[in-house]
Every structure is written in C-alpha cells, then in structure tokens.
Amino acid sequence: MSISALIKAREQLKNSATLHPVPTPPSSVTEFHALLDAMGENPIPRAEESLAQAKQYFTREHKACEFRMAFGSLSYDQRALILIASNIEPARCIEPLGGFRFEERVAIVDGLKLLHQVTNRFERAIGNIKHITPSIIH
Numbered sequence: 001m002s003i004s005a006l007i008k009a010r011e012q013l014k015n016s017a018t019l020h021p022v023p024t025p026p027s028s029v030t031e032f033h034a035l036l037d038a039m040g041e042n043p044i045p046r047a048e049e050s051l052a053q054a055k056q057y058f059t060r061e062h063k064a065c066e067f068r069m070a071f072g073s074l075s076y077d078q079r080a081l082i083l084i085a086s087n088i089e090p091a092r093c094i095e096p097l098g099g100f101r102f103e104e105r106v107a108i109v110d111g112l113k114l115l116h117q118v119t120n121r122f123e124r125a126i127g128n129i130k131h132i133t134p135s136i137i138h
Contacts, residue, residue, distance in 0.1 A: 071108075086108045
C-alpha cells in the first residue's frame, strides 16, 4: 500500500468515524456520587430478578417450545428419518409437531432416543461420526 493511500484512508477515517472519549475515573467524591446517581437511573437487576429470569429457561413450557422449534427447523428428510424410527408414516413429515397425537409425540421422543443410541454405538466403536468415510466400510 502506498503512502498516499494510507493518508487518504486516514482522512476518510477522520471524516467518517465518530470518536468516543476514553472514560476516566472520577477525580473527586462529588463526581463519584454523580456517577452513582446516573447509574441509579438504569439499575442493575437484583439477584432474585436475574434468577427468576434464568429459571424461565428451565420450565416445561420453554423446553416444549424449544423442541417444537427444533423439530420445525429440520428438513423433511430429517423429520422423515425420525418418524421412521418412531414407527410413524414418514409421509407425515410435512406436518408440524402439533399435528401429531399425544401417543405419536411420545413415539417421536422414543424414536429420537433410539437414533441417539445408534449414533452413540458407532461413536464408541469408531470415533466421531463426522469423520466417517465410505472407505471405512470396505
């Protein structure tokens, strides 16, 4: 890069970028109290509030919502594979999770567990599934 290009880039940065001052610590007690008062306008949530918010991520409803979103984000082929493992007609892969009866949803969970067991068996035998090549079988 030439010197003229560097100078031009520096000028562009000067003209376009907004420089923010580096924060400095308060120089007096009154400045410190003013800073604390300003922070009081945007209070940090109390521990109880933070814990209550975190606990919301572990409720049954939240997990059910996450499960529905995960199932909905799968391709039709992936859904069909789960349905085959669940002994459900794979043509129903176009249905949302809410379209299945309770017994079918239980079967879907069991099918996922079965697929997990199969995957774990191969990972214990030959390592990470991502690194399997067809040449291993021959």
